[in-house]
Amino acid sequence: MRSVAASLGLAATVVVVAACGSSPDTVDVYGASSLTELLRELGEAFERTDDGADVRFNFASSSALATQIRQGAPADVFASANAALTDALAAEGYVEATQAIASTRMVIVARGDDDSIHSLSQLGNPDVILVLAGEGVPAGEYARDVLTDASTANGLGEDFRERVLANVRSFEPNVRAALLKVELGEADAAIVYETDVDPGNSRLRAVSIPDEYNVVATFTVALLVNADESARAFYDFLASEAAAEIVRGFGFVSLRDAD
Amino acid sequence: MPGSMRLPAVFTAAGMGTLIVVFGVFFALPFAGLIEHALRDSDTWDQVFSETAVNAVVLSLVTSTIALALAILLGTPTAYWLARSKFRGHGILEALLDLPILLPPTVAGVALLTAFGRRGILGEPLNDGFGLTLGFTTTAVVLAQLFVAGPFYVRSARAGFASVDEDLESISYTLGASRLRTLFRVVIPLAWPSLVGGAMLCWARAMGELGATLLFAGNVEGETQTAPLAILTALESSAGLTGAVAISMLLIVAGAAVLGAFWLTASRFGHRL
Numbered sequence: 001m002r003s004v005a006a007s008l009g010l011a012a013t014v015v016v017v018a019a020c021g022s023s024p025d026t027v028d029v030y031g032a033s034s035l036t037e038l039l040r041e042l043g044e045a046f047e048r049t050d051d052g053a054d055v056r057f058n059f060a061s062s063s064a065l066a067t068q069i070r071q072g073a074p075a076d077v078f079a080s081a082n083a084a085l086t087d088a089l090a091a092e093g094y095v096e097a098t099q100a101i102a103s104t105r106m107v108i109v110a111r112g113d114d115d116s117i118h119s120l121s122q123l124g125n126p127d128v129i130l131v132l133a134g135e136g137v138p139a140g141e142y143a144r145d146v147l148t149d150a151s152t153a154n155g156l157g158e159d160f161r162e163r164v165l166a167n168v169r170s171f172e173p174n175v176r177a178a179l180l181k182v183e184l185g186e187a188d189a190a191i192v193y194e195t196d197v198d199p200g201n202s203r204l205r206a207v208s209i210p211d212e213y214n215v216v217a218t219f220t221v222a223l224l225v226n227a228d229e230s231a232r233a234f235y236d237f238l239a240s241e242a243a244a245e246i247v248r249g250f251g252f253v254s255l256r257d258a259d
Numbered sequence: 260m261p262g263s264m265r266l267p268a269v270f271t272a273a274g275m276g277t278l279i280v281v282f283g284v285f286f287a288l289p290f291a292g293l294i295e296h297a298l299r300d301s302d303t304w305d306q307v308f309s310e311t312a313v314n315a316v317v318l319s320l321v322t323s324t325i326a327l328a329l330a331i332l333l334g335t336p337t338a339y340w341l342a343r344s345k346f347r348g349h350g351i352l353e354a355l356l357d358l359p360i361l362l363p364p365t366v367a368g369v370a371l372l373t374a375f376g377r378r379g380i381l382g383e384p385l386n387d388g389f390g391l392t393l394g395f396t397t398t399a400v401v402l403a404q405l406f407v408a409g410p411f412y413v414r415s416a417r418a419g420f421a422s423v424d425e426d427l428e429s430i431s432y433t434l435g436a437s438r439l440r441t442l443f444r445v446v447i448p449l450a451w452p453s454l455v456g457g458a459m460l461c462w463a464r465a466m467g468e469l470g471a472t473l474l475f476a477g478n479v480e481g482e483t484q485t486a487p488l489a490i491l492t493a494l495e496s497s498a499g500l501t502g503a504v505a506i507s508m509l510l511i512v513a514g515a516a517v518l519g520a521f522w523l524t525a526s527r528f529g530h531r532l
Contacts, residue, residue, distance in 0.1 A: 008277055064495055070500070071500070131477070170477025172478065185376065186372060
């Protein structure tokens with residue numbers, strides 16, 4: 001009997017030690033991968049304020065993060081690239097408050113060392129190797145919206161969207177992965193957020209999408225239920241002018257006054 | 260016991276038994292969780308045989324089997340040489356063949372791209388010279404699986420060959436058998452359990468491969484979307500957790516069936532060797 005108790009005690013200790021992770025004062029932010037640099041900067045700025053607490057991040061596609069939250073992941077704040085995902089979580093009771101913080105538009109990203117792609121219409125040409133974010137991933141949905149908008153007789157042809165999708169050689173689990181494929185030279189082009197393309201990166205080249213076909217991607221932040229004081233403070237910080245300036249600094253449009 | 264030291268209470272039959280039970284429960288619970296989800300959400304069963312699920316599992320089965328075949332073809336002579344070689348450099352080759360096991364799969368994918376991608380060491384000349392691209396093809400899936408799973412077969416085979424007494428081989432030669440005949444009639448039968456075990460591990464690892472295939476081969480249904488990728492994609496899409504669980508069910512059942520059949524046939528064959 002003693003030995004059984006000892007073994008169970010040993011196993012339990014291992015589990016408890018392994019589980020010792022988050023202290024109550026850390027803010028756990030689950031963010032869309034395209035917000036990586038912006039959220040990190042916002043986190044650092046917040047940590048420097050009076051209410052500042054440690055901010056930790058989990059970056060993935062918004063859809064994957066929403067699934068994790070539904071399965072009980074200990075997130076305090078959820079920054080999503082798609083308001084519909086946040087609304088769905090809200091309807092299920094996971095969300096306490098939301099605010100839209102930034103928006104951007106879509107852009108074509110092509111290889112820096114190859115000049116051949118310089119317009120949206122070329123994406124429908126044969127032999128072009130494309131990658132897109134997958135269906136269900138917000139960036140993938142926005143990209144498809146752009147293609148749909150362009151697929152009219154007066155636009156780029158009613159079969160434009162079909163032709164482009166036929167050129168897609170991979171549907172990536174998040175938009176940054178699609179960007180990587182272009183950067184590595186494996187794909188000729190992808191459709192990503194304008195803010196994803198770093199102007200200083202010579203391996204990438206942004207090609208703009210005509211306004212009439214482009215869509216606006218709105219990033220919303222949700223404060224999740226059971227979030228503590230520090231998380232609330234971070235959420236409030238995001239509505240400040242200091243935060244808005246950081247948002248603009250990364251090339252996004254600040255939606256601070258928009259709500 | 261003279262100068263007896265009291266062992267910690269854990270080290271008794273009951274204590275060890277409890278640890279074993281804990282370990283077993285740890286491994287059983289996630290499967291129980293999957294089944295519980297499937298039972299709770301009746302939509303799961305509809306999706307188990309959906310086109311996406313079947314395409315993905317079939318692709319996984321086919322590519323993993325080809326990867327295993329290549330691993331056996333190329334790996335068996337390599338393993339034998341490693342087991343028998345007195346050559347100084349063989350330690351380096353052995354370390355090299357063990358490296359893919361250490362590499363995180365995503366890094367393996369990047370590495371494969373730097374070698375075989377459009378800008379890669381071998382890939383660039385292939386692309387410029389012959390217009391051949393390996394990336395984003397079913398071939399790329401097989402190559403990625405071979406890279407991450409092959410070493411498991413080679414390690415096991417090497418250990419198996421090393422455990423065969425070299426004297427037995429010498430005896431075979433003195434009796435007039437050729438090297439090849441000795442290999443097939445003496446060495447391989449004696450190393451058979453290691454070869455079979457290594458093959459099963461290699462195949463299973465190939466079936467489960469995700470990071471390297473995603474990066475090197477991409478994700479398109481029917482062509483490069485293996486079961487693990489389909490599961491990841493389902494989690495991203497409207498199919499959600501239910502879709503993921505459905506594909507997982509099909510994968511587990513198909514995989515277990517194939518592994519079980521392989522093991523049974525291989526064991527029986529082994530007894531006749």
